[in-house]
Amino acid sequence: MDHVEVVKTSKPTTRHRFFYKVVAGSGSSLPSAFIIEDGQKLAKRAVLSARRGPIRFRRNSSIVCEGDPADYVFMVIDGIVRRCKTFQNGARAIVAFHTPGELFGWTDELKHALSIEAATNVLILFFKRSALLSIAAREQKVASFLLASTTSELRHIQEHSLLINRSAKCRVASFLLDLATRLDETTDIDLPMSHQDIADHLGLSIETVSRTITELERAFLIERVSARSILLKNRAALARLLV
């Protein structure tokens, strides 16, 4: 199999289900994040030559454990990945979620500092770090793709780190707006991850997450269609909570 084609087969209404299928063949396409600009076929082909996979992981399975050698870098094809650290008291902090098209697990250290887990069933591509680096040394487009990926992740976590001194309401609003953007939804969000995952990402308890969603619903900013399905009724008001 030389190429991977990702084909959307249905609207992702049911969570934890694959809604893409992977087709072997030629004339294929990867998630759009992969294509930095039109005409960068070289970069794409070069990067693809270092590809392994895609590999499927079931929800809640570990892709990488804390302390594992950082030999590989990954890309989500389908599903949501979480990168997290578990503390001795059992508490867990989720540093980031990764959505389809995102490269993740890039680091300048020898070992992964965070564990990488499937937050939903996922399809993952693997890239050997050393291979990617040596390709980047030859192909300028690949180097700039790596830089762009890292810069984008940096911007994203910087925004997330602004939540450190903010209220539960603000944290949840920020999360919902961000998720809507990343899932490319305007109003209705199907939460792909559990409330526990959301809580661990926002530094709150699940109870507070639940209560805050209720509070936002009472204020008519959102509507809970079901536990995992939320309607953004007033994006502008939600955004005002962040400022």
Place this chain on the structure above:
Amino acid sequence: MDHVEVVKTSKPTTRHRFFYKVVAGSGSSLPSAFIIEDGQKLAKRAVLSARRGPIRFRRNSSIVCEGDPADYVFMVIDGIVRRCKTFQNGARAIVAFHTPGELFGWTDELKHALSIEAATNVLILFFKRSALLSIAAREQKVASFLLASTTSELRHIQEHSLLINRSAKCRVASFLLDLATRLDETTDIDLPMSHQDIADHLGLSIETVSRTITELERAFLIERVSARSILLKNRAALARLLV
């Protein structure tokens, strides 16, 4: 002036004072972060050709305001820089401090999302973003320097974001250990920034920062020589608070 030489003139015991002087001349050296590996003269010279400055900023002055065009990237030569956002209620979140040798202000957006301010008196080099990018396209070493800088900043803020669900004691311990590492001190730290800055970085109030330092002192983990001078008496115990 074609080169910048940074010479350490005295131990930085007094805060808010320059303890480096800048000397014009040849055969000069930049902070070591600049030199990716031995023999990368080309990268260094290429980058230096895009240099403007150094420019001096007084403590608490703004280098960049939120929303300013992201035309320039910066490097600290001396002092400490903070990047922060101020909210409508007057609260402020400091996303990162930058120490000498660090490149900062790199982004993939057109505008800076955070303001950049001098936390102490500082010396700053300016680099035109576009120039740096076009050099990186030719000089592979420059590209990998940019990637290394961004990756390093990403790793750092990821570690910081782990504090989101942690106690005040843990946040302060983490800050002190990190600062000691970055200032290259083993035991005695002269805090270069105010408690207010520390509080805004850790998402705590100044009162809690003060109380937590007192608490750590009572537990014999640290010793307060003066308000801005702290002795790490038991690094191992401090580190255990983080796990």
Place this chain on the structure above:
DNA sequence: CGGTATGTTGACAGTGATCAAGAAAGGTGG
């Protein structure tokens, strides 16, 4: 030497964590 900025400590209040119970959703096997 005096005034301002910064840091420390105490009393109290509020947000969010914890503990506990119940409700809803999903999965499995008949």
Place this chain on the structure above:
DNA sequence: CCACCTTTCTTGATCACTGTCAACATACCG
């Protein structure tokens, strides 16, 4: 398709940590 079980989510009561307000102490600077 339904019964049952497990997981996940919701809501309430209480508690603890940290924020706020206030007063005082100390350091810095002209």
